[in-house]
Amino acid sequence: MSTAKPASVPRQRLGAPLVLHNIHKRFPLGREVAHVLRGAELTMNASQIVALVGESGSGKSTLARTIMRLYTPEEGTMTFDGQDVTRVQGHALREYRKRVQMVFQDPFAALNPTHSIRTILKRSLPPGLWASLPAKHREELLRDALAQVGLTPPDNFLQQFPHELSGGQRQRVALARSLAARPDLVVADEPVSMLDVSLRLGVLNLMLSLNERFGIGYLYITHDLAGARYVSSRIAVMYAGEIVEEGPSDDIVEHGQHPYTQLLIHAAPDPERVADSSREPQAETFTGEPPNLAQEIRGCPFQFRCPHVHDRCYEAIPTFHDVGSDHRVKCHLYDQ
Amino acid sequence: MPNDQPALSVERVSVSYPTNRGWVRAVRDVSLTVQRGTLVGLAGESGSGKSTVALAATRVLAPPAVRVEGRVTIMGKDMFAMKPRELRRARWQTFSFVTQSAMNALNPVMRVRAQMHDAIRAHDPAYRRSSADQRCQEVMRIVEVPVNKLDSFPHQLSGGQRQRVVIALALLLNPELIVMDEPTTALDVVAQREIIALIRHLQRRLGFAVLLITHDLSLLLEVADSVVVMYGGRVMESGPSRELLHDAWHPYSRALIHSFPPLHGTRTRQEGIPGTPPNMLNPPAGCPFAERCPEVRDICQQTQPALQVQGERQVACHVAAEKLAVPDEVKA
Numbered sequence: 001m002s003t004a005k006p007a008s009v010p011r012q013r014l015g016a017p018l019v020l021h022n023i024h025k026r027f028p029l030g031r032e033v034a035h036v037l038r039g040a041e042l043t044m045n046a047s048q049i050v051a052l053v054g055e056s057g058s059g060k061s062t063l064a065r066t067i068m069r070l071y072t073p074e075e076g077t078m079t080f081d082g083q084d085v086t087r088v089q090g091h092a093l094r095e096y097r098k099r100v101q102m103v104f105q106d107p108f109a110a111l112n113p114t115h116s117i118r119t120i121l122k123r124s125l126p127p128g129l130w131a132s133l134p135a136k137h138r139e140e141l142l143r144d145a146l147a148q149v150g151l152t153p154p155d156n157f158l159q160q161f162p163h164e165l166s167g168g169q170r171q172r173v174a175l176a177r178s179l180a181a182r183p184d185l186v187v188a189d190e191p192v193s194m195l196d197v198s199l200r201l202g203v204l205n206l207m208l209s210l211n212e213r214f215g216i217g218y219l220y221i222t223h224d225l226a227g228a229r230y231v232s233s234r235i236a237v238m239y240a241g242e243i244v245e246e247g248p249s250d251d252i253v254e255h256g257q258h259p260y261t262q263l264l265i266h267a268a269p270d271p272e273r274v275a276d277s278s279r280e281p282q283a284e285t286f287t288g289e290p291p292n293l294a295q296e297i298r299g300c301p302f303q304f305r306c307p308h309v310h311d312r313c314y315e316a317i318p319t320f321h322d323v324g325s326d327h328r329v330k331c332h333l334y335d336q
Numbered sequence: 337m338p339n340d341q342p343a344l345s346v347e348r349v350s351v352s353y354p355t356n357r358g359w360v361r362a363v364r365d366v367s368l369t370v371q372r373g374t375l376v377g378l379a380g381e382s383g384s385g386k387s388t389v390a391l392a393a394t395r396v397l398a399p400p401a402v403r404v405e406g407r408v409t410i411m412g413k414d415m416f417a418m419k420p421r422e423l424r425r426a427r428w429q430t431f432s433f434v435t436q437s438a439m440n441a442l443n444p445v446m447r448v449r450a451q452m453h454d455a456i457r458a459h460d461p462a463y464r465r466s467s468a469d470q471r472c473q474e475v476m477r478i479v480e481v482p483v484n485k486l487d488s489f490p491h492q493l494s495g496g497q498r499q500r501v502v503i504a505l506a507l508l509l510n511p512e513l514i515v516m517d518e519p520t521t522a523l524d525v526v527a528q529r530e531i532i533a534l535i536r537h538l539q540r541r542l543g544f545a546v547l548l549i550t551h552d553l554s555l556l557l558e559v560a561d562s563v564v565v566m567y568g569g570r571v572m573e574s575g576p577s578r579e580l581l582h583d584a585w586h587p588y589s590r591a592l593i594h595s596f597p598p599l600h601g602t603r604t605r606q607e608g609i610p611g612t613p614p615n616m617l618n619p620p621a622g623c624p625f626a627e628r629c630p631e632v633r634d635i636c637q638q639t640q641p642a643l644q645v646q647g648e649r650q651v652a653c654h655v656a657a658e659k660l661a662v663p664d665e666v667k668a
Contacts, residue, residue, distance in 0.1 A: 055524045166612045196381040197551050198628075201595050201608030208605075223525050226554075230597035230606075253599060267529035270599045271557035271581050289494055289527075 015047025015217050016081035016099070016184050018067070023076035025062055025241075032294040036062045037073065038241035038301070041320070044234070046081075046099075046184035046217040049207065051228035051249065053264065054238035057290050060221045061105075063238070064189045067219065068102045069093060081184075098126055101178040105190040107170035111162040117173055118158040121145050124180040149176040149206055168199035175206060185217045192227070204231050225268045229253045234326075237261045240291055240301035247327030257329040259306045300332065308333055341412045343513040343545035344370040344393065344431075349406030351385070351392045359403060360616055362388045363569045366406075367643070370513065375539055375546045377560035377577070379553045379592070383613055385569040386549050387436060390515050394433050395423060411512050428459035431513040432506035437522055441502050442490040448501055449486040455508055475504040478542075479534060496527035500534065507538070515547045520555075532559055554596040557581045562648070565589045568614045568624025570640075575649035585649070585656040588625045623654065631655045 025037035036059045044050045054060050065071050067078070069085065078086045085096045104110040111120055121142050122130060130138060146154035149172040162170055171191055178186045188207070192200040208231055210216050222228050228235050229249045236246040237258065245258040256262050288305040291297055300306070300313040312332045321334040351363040363385040370376045380386040391397040393408045395415055408415040410431050418426065427433075435441045443451055449472055456468045476483045479500040481493075490498055499519065506514050516535070520528040536559055539546050550556055556563050557577045564574040565588065573586035584590045591609045611628035614620055620627065626636040635654050643652045646660060 055526055057524075168612065196613070197553065197595050198381055198592060198609040199612070201597070201606055202610070204597075205605070205608060225525075226597045226599045229599070230603065250603070263526060265599070267526045268599050269552060269555040269558055269596075271554050271577075271593075272598070272600070273558060289496065 015045040015215065017043065017045055017079075018100075018185060019043050019077075019079045020063075020067070021077045023063070023066060023073045023078065025059075025066055025071055025073050029294055034293045035296070036241050036293055037066065039076070040238070040241060041243055042236055042246075044217070044219065047211075047215045048234060049211055049218045049220060049232045050234045050236060051220045051222060051232035052236050052238055053222060053225055053228050055223060055264075055290055057293070058238045059241040059293075060223075060238055061189055062241075064102065064187045064219065064221055067187055068100065069096065098181045099184045101181060101183040101186050103171070103174050103178050103186060103188040103191050106194055107167055107174050107191075108162075108194070110174050111170055113162050115161070116158065117146075117160055117162070117165075118142060120162075120173065121158075121177055121180055124177040126181050145176045145180055146173075148179065148210070149173070150202070151176070166199075167195050168202060171195060171203055172206065175203070175210075179210070179214075179216065183216065185219065187219045187221070189221045190223075191220075193222070193224075200227070207231055225253060225264055226270075237264065240297070241293065242301065242330065244302070244331070245327075245329040247324065247329075251324060251327050255324075257323050257327075257334065258302075258331050259308055259333075260302050261329075263305070302331075341372070342369045342409075343372045343374075343411060344368075344515075344547060345407075345409045346389065346393050347407045347409075349389065349392065349404065349408060351388050351397070351405075352403040353388075354400070354403075355617070357617060361569060361619070362616055363392070365643075366566070366569075366571050368564045368571065368574065370545045370547050372512065372545050373539075373543045374561045375536065375548060375559065377556035377563040378547060378549045378566065379551065379556050379563055380566035381551055381613055383616065384566040385616075386566050387517050388569075389566070390433075390517055390547065390549055394431065394515055396433065424459060425461075428455060428506075428509040428511060430511055431515065432509075432511045434502055434506050434514060434516040434519050436517040442498060444490050447487055447489055448493075452486070452505060452508060455505060460509055471508060475507045476501075478507060478538065479504040495523055496530060499523060499527070499531050503531075503535070503538075507542070510542075511544060513545045513547070515549070517549045518551070519548070521550070528555075535559075553592050557593070565592065568619065569616060570624060571643060571650065571652060572625065573649070573651045573653075579649065585651040585660070586625075586653045587629050587631050587655065591628075591630070623652075 020040060020042040023037050023040040027034045027036060040063055052060050066073055072087060077084060080096060088096060142158060143154040146157050151157045151169060151172050192203050195203065204227060207218050211218065220231055232249050234246060235249045235252040236243045237260065239260045245261050252261060253265060256265050291301055291304055299315050300318050303309050303313045318330045318332045320328045320330050322328050323334055346366060346368045349363060349366050350361055352359040352361045366389050378386045392402060392404045393415065413426060452472045453468055457463045472486055473483050476486060481497050481500050485493060493501065520531050523531060535546065548560060557580065560577050562576045563580050565572045567588050573584060573589045580589060584593060594606050595608055597606060609628055614624050622637045622639055623641055626632050629636065633654060641652045641654045641657065643650050644657055644660065
């Protein structure tokens, strides 16, 4: 059985497709209801790295947790590898989670402080696997898990506790743990935002190399557009609970079509832009803040901030339009 | 007062914190200057000592909580020689401070107006209720927050508005220098852009100087006139943003700049910086960056490089020192 050295066996499979259709999720908020996901549509292949970009409050994390089925959507369907996983329970849910894993934002909170790294990794293995292995292979399995995320020599780390590791090392343990079940897809919710700048690139590169070597796909959730472009082949832009634009990463950054995407590009720090300070005050063309999700919005959710707003935006919710190969946008500007 | 006096001058400042293992020097021999009306960025990772410099220089941190050596002047006044009464005068009128996580810097049970009055009453001997109220309205207009929000509690404001109110608070008594410690870290990209544009705009219009502390070097290089890069409690390099961006001398600055993927242009694999920052409880004998430096030499492990001055730029690196043709002056 090849489970003894899973890390060294490259997988030659085409990624399983994850398809989200018209996902809605609401949360009670006192007497009101926050309608956080409003018909989110996302299609990705579990061998790709796709970045999900948006402001805080746009519903990125809620979408991630819905994909993990930590939340169950009220409306819509979610299929993975052809199977409907929107409402599966019990055994089927566990099988699904074996194939789709998650890495959380805060590596300081995601690891149990009372367990050694050995225990943390051991517990993430599929049920029964540990017991079925001879002792020698068990050790090897754990060491491989650490080695593949660059924590070497692994023997030092196995004995340690989370508080003994730096933030970057902890996030690597979290990544190693997400890989232990040999998933197809890892949902990574802002995995580097709590790390020091000098360590961020290391974690992003690790994701890239795991993708290249083992074909593990990532849904990389972030608000950093430059980082998103760096790791992903596709970018999906989220606003007020919907995906408003998606396409190949370079297309999105260079030719973002949705006014919101353009706002994000404008807001991203870019040292090369400096020279002509005449461009600075332009920031004021965009005003306002994300809409209150506890209120129903008529028409396009971006109408309150959009510099190109026109009559139609107040009346009808825009639908997707193709604006290039594999590039689509939800905006009334592209109606014709 | 002569006009060429810098707004803030930090000369060879070291700061130590007491721990149960004795004094730990979090900041060593740091010098930096903020000229009047300029925006200087102080960049570094967590633990590099950037906040400690700012807190010590403005005497927010004072003995016995810390031990400070060196000299700091703000608008020509020696900060460490000031008596408590003078310090109270200088605060808000000469300099003000926007703290880290300014989102939480407001008192949650006081209305914005009351907090502003508090600041004026404490620091302006000529405080009068009506004129203070007028000033509150003025600063709210300056930071583009509706004046009626003066009667709001902080939780009724959005994150961006709260940050603006904290900046308004710092502007109340027209200071010459504002020290801002990570003013945008808790904010979203879009709100961050607006706040930075606002700071830059106000700084040009009202002419105060800013020391802006952040870990986001790509942001600093875009907005600051000049940048000081700290690592392991020391200044690694400083100079005009433009020059640093395209021609950084210190391997750490170069590595840090390359840690931010570019927004445009071709995509290339970037390497980041291997290893982790030094533990200040047990600082390395030589250059603090030696352990992670791609160009490390034997000498780097043994002796700390001195800060070399060349024109507007400074660098502390053995390797860079060799490359610099003829150093103007070598500080002891």
